[in-house]
Amino acid sequence: MxxxxxxxxxxxxxxxxxxxxxxxxxxxxxxxxxxxxxxxxxxxxxxxxxxxxxxxxxxxxxxxxxxxxxxxxxxxTGRGPFEAMGLGIEVRPGDIAFRANFATREGGTITDRRAGRISSGTEELSEVLNREIDGVEFIFRPGVEHRGALVMRGEGLSDALSDSDPHDVGKPPREVVALDKGAERTASVLNRYLKEAREALERHPVNVRRRSEGKGPANELLVRGAGRVPxxxxxxxxxxxxxxxxxxxxxxxxxxxxxxxxxxxxxxxxxxxxxxxxxxxxxxxxxxxxxxxxxxxxxxxxxxxxxxxxxxxxxxxxxxxxxxxxxxxxxxxxxxxxxxxxxxxxxxxxxxxxxxxxxxxxxxxxxxxxxxxxxxxxxxxxxxxxxxxxxxxxxxxxxxxxxxxx
Amino acid sequence: MxxxxxxxxxxxxxxxxxxxxxxxxxxxxxxxxxxxxxxxxxxxxxxxxxxxxxxxxxxxxxxxxxxxxxxxxxxxTGRGPFEAMGLGIEVRPGDIAFRANFATREGGTITDRRAGRISSGTEELSEVLNREIDGVEFIFRPGVEHRGALVMRGEGLSDALSDSDPHDVGKPPREVVALDKGAERTASVLNRYLKEAREALERHPVNVRRRSEGKGPANELLVRGAGRVPxxxxxxxxxxxxxxxxxxxxxxxxxxxxxxxxxxxxxxxxxxxxxxxxxxxxxxxxxxxxxxxxxxxxxxxxxxxxxxxxxxxxxxxxxxxxxxxxxxxxxxxxxxxxxxxxxxxxxxxxxxxxxxxxxxxxxxxxxxxxxxxxxxxxxxxxxxxxxxxxxxxxxxxxxxxxxxxx
Known part of the structure; x- marks a missing residue:
């Protein structure tokens, strides 16, 4: 030295x-x-x-x-990338990261943004949330209670995205919207992912059990605060x-x-x-x-x-x-x-x-x-x-x- | 007042x-x-x-x-202009100033970037370094040992210039290159000056004496860190x-x-x-x-x-x-x-x-x-x-x- x-x-x-x-x-x-x-x-x-x-x-x-x-x-570049790191996801420059919540959806509307502050089963739920769509890898890691982080990895992704989180109960989850032209594909892939996630969570054994116990299911993944890993x-x-x-x-x-x-x-x-x-x-x-x-x-x-x-x-x-x-x-x-x-x-x-x-x-x-x-x-x-x-x-x-x- | x-x-x-x-x-x-x-x-x-x-x-x-x-x-704007002031050159806005070294060149390559830390004779050597080429005035002032400062004064000069100093022994002095279009004339005049300086230093009585004493001659002027006087x-x-x-x-x-x-x-x-x-x-x-x-x-x-x-x-x-x-x-x-x-x-x-x-x-x-x-x-x-x-x-x-x- x-x-x-x-x-x-x-x-x-x-x-x-x-x-x-x-x-x-x-x-x-x-x-x-x-x-x-x-x-x-x-x-x-x-x-x-x-x-x-x-x-x-x-x-x-x-x-x-x-x-x-x-x-x-x-x-x-916002909390998304750093919360993802905090949950142990090894993010890379160019990844798009979100803060995420498990939420309860009844019919079309969110009835609980925190899925009853779900305290167990999120690891199992997460297994169905790691998937690939159209060359984009989705990596989800659960955190404390209903919290988690979602990372999108792939070519040409943008963080100019609106939240799917309606930030309020009694509203439907929002379609993610591209905030500029360059984000259109990212928004489209993300919306497809959120739809697939909704379906996979809906029928997940953890949620079947929660319903049978009279608890609200964690059947919706709400994402917010898109940020590009710097x-x-x-x-x-x-x-x-x-x-x-x-x-x-x-x-x-x-x-x-x-x-x-x-x-x-x-x-x-x-x-x-x-x-x-x-x-x-x-x-x-x-x-x-x-x-x-x-x-x-x-x-x-x-x-x-x-x-x-x-x-x-x-x-x-x-x-x-x-x-x-x-x-x-x-x-x-x-x-x-x-x-x-x-x-x-x-x-x-x-x-x-x-x-x-x-x-x-x-x-x-x-x-x-x-x-x-x-x-x-x-x-x-x-x-x-x-x-x-x-x-x-x-x-x-x-x-x-x-x-x-x- | x-x-x-x-x-x-x-x-x-x-x-x-x-x-x-x-x-x-x-x-x-x-x-x-x-x-x-x-x-x-x-x-x-x-x-x-x-x-x-x-x-x-x-x-x-x-x-x-x-x-x-x-x-x-x-x-x-870098050390050049301020070292020139430090050596007592009365610089003016628009002047281009360099840090400079006396060096020893054998054949085409620099064998000592400091000319043996030459301790005397630099005042005499400097006399042949003050000259005018194509309307550009060159002012050189020696400093401690092999160090000195060179100033170019004239119309339309630029400091977007590479160093002639190869920053290493065993290499030839470098041609100064214009780092943008506007610096081409400055580079060309400076290269002509460095060539003339080389020739004048080569036959200078101080260097003749140094050779006879078995010392490396101070027969090359290396310049670096071009800066415009702000x-x-x-x-x-x-x-x-x-x-x-x-x-x-x-x-x-x-x-x-x-x-x-x-x-x-x-x-x-x-x-x-x-x-x-x-x-x-x-x-x-x-x-x-x-x-x-x-x-x-x-x-x-x-x-x-x-x-x-x-x-x-x-x-x-x-x-x-x-x-x-x-x-x-x-x-x-x-x-x-x-x-x-x-x-x-x-x-x-x-x-x-x-x-x-x-x-x-x-x-x-x-x-x-x-x-x-x-x-x-x-x-x-x-x-x-x-x-x-x-x-x-x-x-x-x-x-x-x-x-x-x-």
């Missing part, structure tokens, strides 16, 4: 938080026992990061694009060096795979509260020998935020802090950064647009006067970064930047 | 730094005895500045454009008032001259460690009576940074601080600002993308709680500016801004 150090970027998903009465009006991060994070804050530089821009309530997809140096305003320039081309990704959730590994980064699988890295964070950190240390940039996503903080459970969130941080002792061993050859991708306050259980705390540590790097790592302390730090500025800052900290000018 | 005050902007070149073990892990600025800078910080407002944008490793050319209110993303709108037109520049290095005075600013020569202002900083400050105070804006560049901090000598850097700051006592005398009629153009940490000896400290002082201006002027203290200050925002802030602080709206 060229001269310069590597960068290890640890992203606690949904890290940022608001005061919580259960923790004496502290955030989970403030309340956590976090000697390693505090040590890095004390010896490093800290601040706040708006992963997209201030006040924007970022998703993990838009924020991770930003963290990797891809402005989502330019590259984000043709993102490879990470190596954008930054001049290779990258690796360690994450338990498919959406993040999906984005990284699309960028040509090495996706490193770690046993027990589940994206849940009790993920194998030691294994992830060890893998990051190892990967930083081969790659100039390693991103690690720790999902548990976001899960706890959505669960509105600050004690759980504090626990995730404490376990990660313990694992981080190991990372300090490589500080002489890697710049270590810790941040979040967005805030998920336990008080609301939803993402918020609050900035996330940030620390950047290398033993001989710039410092500030902040002595601990939490939302309140780092607000007195030196950095106020937004969007793709973080990776620029990290690159120069590691000696990996080209000079702009003379 | 209209109502309002003047602005005196003192730019310590390469001021920002990182902790240095030789100074007890302080930066040169933290370690320096700097009563005047600290007094201004205490009574003024402070913060951090990213002269281009966060993380960008700025050169002095791009950063000074920014400091003067010219977004380099819009106005910077037609920058004059400083007075952009800002509504006149400006003056006091700097020891030709690149800065070159930019300011191009903007139509008054370039003030100060005896002993050398751009080196022991520059006449007292004379520069005195000249700035004087110039602020005639101009609304005076920029002073103190190069020594950057020189010491590149020398990886934090004690030297501390010394430059201490001498400048002493000189600054005088500037406080005019604080009732001038807003005084102190910052850097980029960071040059002594620990790396190269520019970095760390933000630079900033203070803005006028006795009745906005304050913050920061009590001293250094990278760590000002991180708790009120200002986080980037790019061309600094000059906007200074203009309003001096009462020189137009209201935006009613």
């Amino acid at each position: 060229s001269t310069g150090r590597s960068v290890i970027l640890i992203v606690f998903d949904g890290l940022g938080d608001r005061p919580n009465p259960a923790l004496g009006n502290r955030t989970a991060l403030q309340a956590a026992y976090r000697p390693n994070l505090n040590r890095m804050a004390r010896l490093g530089i800290t601040g706040l990061l708006d992963t997209v821009s201030p006040g924007v309530v970022a998703g993990s997809d838009t924020s991770h694009l930003s963290l990797l140096g891809y402005d989502p305003r330019r590259y984000y 043709d993102l320039p490879p990470f190596r081309q954008v930054h001049g060096f290779s990258g690796a990704c360690i994450a338990g959730i498919p959406m993040i590994t999906g984005i990284c795979a699309l960028l040509g980064m090495e996706v490193i699988k770690v046993e027990g890295a589940t994206g849940s509260l009790y993920t194998n964070v030691d294994g992830k950190i060890a893998a990051a240390v190892e990967a930083s020998r081969r790659h100039r940039f390693v991103i690690v996503n720790i999902k548990g903080t976001d899960v706890a935020g959505h669960d509105r459970n600050p004690v759980e969130k504090k626990g995730v941080i404490e376990r990660a802090d313990r694992a981080m002792g190991r990372i300090l061993e490589v500080a002489d050859r890697a710049v270590i950064a810790v941040t979040g991708d967005h805030s998920t306050p336990c008080s609301t259980g939803e993402h918020s647009g609050d900035p996330v705390p940030l620390l950047v540590f290398s033993p001989d790097g710039r410092r500030d006067s902040v002595m601990s790592f939490d939302e309140v302390s780092v607000a007195r730090g030196a950095l106020r970064l937004r969007g793709t500025e973080l990776i620029e800052y990290l690159k120069q900290a590691a000696g990996l930047s080209e000079k702009y000018g003379a | 209209s109502t309002g005050r003047s602005v005196i902007l003192i730019v310590f070149d390469g001021l920002g730094d990182r902790p240095n073990p030789a100074l007890g892990n302080r930066t040169a600025l933290q370690a320096a005895y700097r009563p005047n800078l600290n007094r201004m910080a205490r009574l003024g407002i402070t913060g951090l500045l990213d002269t281009v944008s966060p993380g960008v490793v700025a050169g002095s050319d791009t950063s000074h454009l920014s400091l003067l209110g010219y977004d380099p993303r819009r106005y910077y 037609d920058l709108p004059p400083f007075r037109q952009v800002h509504g008032f006149s400006g003056a520049c006091i700097a020891g290095i030709p690149m800065i005075t070159g930019i300011c001259a191009l903007l139509g600013m008054e370039v003030i020569k100060v005896e002993g202002a050398t751009g080196s460690l022991y520059t006449n900083v007292d004379g520069k400050i005195a000249a700035a105070v004087e110039a602020s009576r005639r101009h609304r804006f005076v920029i002073v560049n103190i190069k020594g901090t950057d020189v010491a940074g590149h020398d990886r000598n934090p004690v030297e850097k501390k010394g430059v700051i201490e001498r400048a601080d002493r000189a600054m006592g005088r500037i406080l005398e005019v604080a009732d009629r001038a807003v005084i600002a102190v910052t850097g153009d980029h960071s040059t940490p002594c620990s790396t000896g190269e520019h970095s993308g760390d933000p630079v400290p900033l203070l803005v002082f006028s006795p009745d201006g906005r304050r913050d709680s920061v009590m001293s002027f250094d990278e760590v203290s000002v991180a708790r200050g009120a200002l986080r500016l980037r790019g061309t925002e600094l000059i906007e802030y200074l203009k309003q602080a001096a009462g020189l801004s137009e209201k935006y709206g009613a």
